[in-house]
Amino acid sequence: MKPSRTSFHVTPLTARPTGHRTQDTLDRGLRVAVEFAPDADATVGRISGDIDVLAAPSFALALAHLTDGGSSSRIIVDMTAVDFVGTSGLSILSEFAESARRQHITWVLAGNRAVLRPVEAIGLDAVIPTCRTVRDAFDRVGKIAHS
Secondary structure, three states: OOOOOOOOOOOOOOOOOOOOEEEEEOHHHOEEEEEEEOOOOEEEEEEEEEEOOOOHHHHHHHHHHHHHHHOOOEEEEEEEEEEEEOHHHHHHHHHHHHHHHHOOOEEEEEEOHHHHHHHHHOOHHHOOOEEOOHHHHHHHHHHHHHO
C-alpha cells in the first residue's frame, strides 16, 4: 500500500537500538528516514526531495514524529538532500522550532544552500540553529545541550 500524502508512519524509537532506521516514501518524491545515533544520544530525521505546498502536510507529520514520545531530547533535522523548500515548508520549520522550544528539545537543522538560503533570507536563522553539514550539526547539538 502506497502511503498517502497526508499519512506518515514510522516505528517509534522507544528501545533506541543501534542503527535503528525506518524509512517511508511520501508523495511528490519527499523521502523521510528516522535514525537514532546512540553515540550522540540524538534522533536524526533525514529529509530529501522537494518540500512544496503538496508535500508540506507530510513534512509536518514527519517533524512531529521526531518529537513524539520524548524518545530523544536532541534532534538533528538533516535536510542536506532537499532540493526545494517553499513558504509552507519554512512555516512548518518555524512551528517546529517553537514546539521544540516548548518541549525543551535541543535541535539543529543541517541543510544545503536550497534550504539555508531561504531560512536566512526571512530571518528564521535567528530561531533555528543551522549548520551546513550533519557532522557540524552533531557538534552543535552537543554544545547547545551542554550550554
